[in-house]
Amino acid sequence: MSVDNGGSSQSRDRIGAGDAVIIVDHGSRRQESNLMLNEFVAMFRDKTGYPIVEPAHMELAKPSIRDAFKSCVEQGAKRIIISPFFLFPGRHWQQDIPSLTAEAAKDHPGISYIVTAPLGLHEKLVDVVNDRINHCLSHAAGVADECEVCAGTGKCRFN
Template sequence: MQQLAGKISQKLRSYPARDTNSSVVSTLKHELSVGTASLEFASQPLHSQIIDFARNAASKGCSCLQILPLFLLPGIHVMEDIPTEVSQAKAVLGEDIVINLQPYLGSHPGLEGLVANQLCINRADATILLAHGSRRQSATILIEQISAKLGLVTAYWASPPSLESQVTDLFSMGCRKINVVPYFLFAGGITDTIARTIEKLKLNFPTISFQLSKPLGASAEIIELIWDLMER
């Protein structure tokens, strides 16, 4: 996330200042601030992180703060938790600074193209698009749509169908070269566990050749999608 924030900051500095009605930056010659915050595993709740960052930005002349959720699915966090935290921050800050909650990253149609690029890199009999999943059934519609357009098999880490069950089905259909594309933004504990799971699957299905793609990461393509969402 820090690498991503740094690259976004560089991109902001390369652009001329906008007028005061712009959704990106005002005409004030202030230091452009880009930061990160976490909904979980942080020393402060998200609304406190937002308040601290907003006050620091306002002290440098910023009049508008953009918040872009780095989430790929419209689950509970995107649809309920984050809006609640942002509302709490707004209630404390009042009119000191305008706060805009932008669309979550996964809502950008360009993500389908990034997944398609993975298919060009690794050729296989079948490709499994492995997403986290959500308690909100509607959150998986996006994944199902991408899979349908690109001819992929869908699996979820936190809900069925699982990676293991989809591999079993593909094996029974005669697939012997399977590509697994993790629909995750960054590497972390879950992607490490996915890699270990695939190693176990190799033992259970020794005739299958598995290929595991990398998460989307802080790529130039992701930065362009974030930039586009910030300007909406």
């Protein structure tokens, strides 16, 4: 899903100057969950070196896609890459995120954007899930601390 909103027609296959990334999740009523997206965005920015990376929540929390889009433009973005932080394609990826992004783009003529695929079936996700399982089992066995996600929740134990 890509839209040229009157911006540069230059085709590039890599992030460059004038490009920004918005990582968008669903959003939660739990502030702790929303803050985790900020942490992920900081990790992503540090690891990739991309100059403009902003978090956005599709609903229930701020910043919204509109807020993040505006922030990217204010930082000098000419192209914006919307990366859904969702596992699989569904209604949010098919309809909601493209619609919310199109609405945000109306305020910024000349800025093009693209919505990337969700995480989907990726081999690296197998490693992430396996790592979570092994860490949780290690904690339940008393040989590891709780992970940062489960800390204080009592979730990493057998019932």
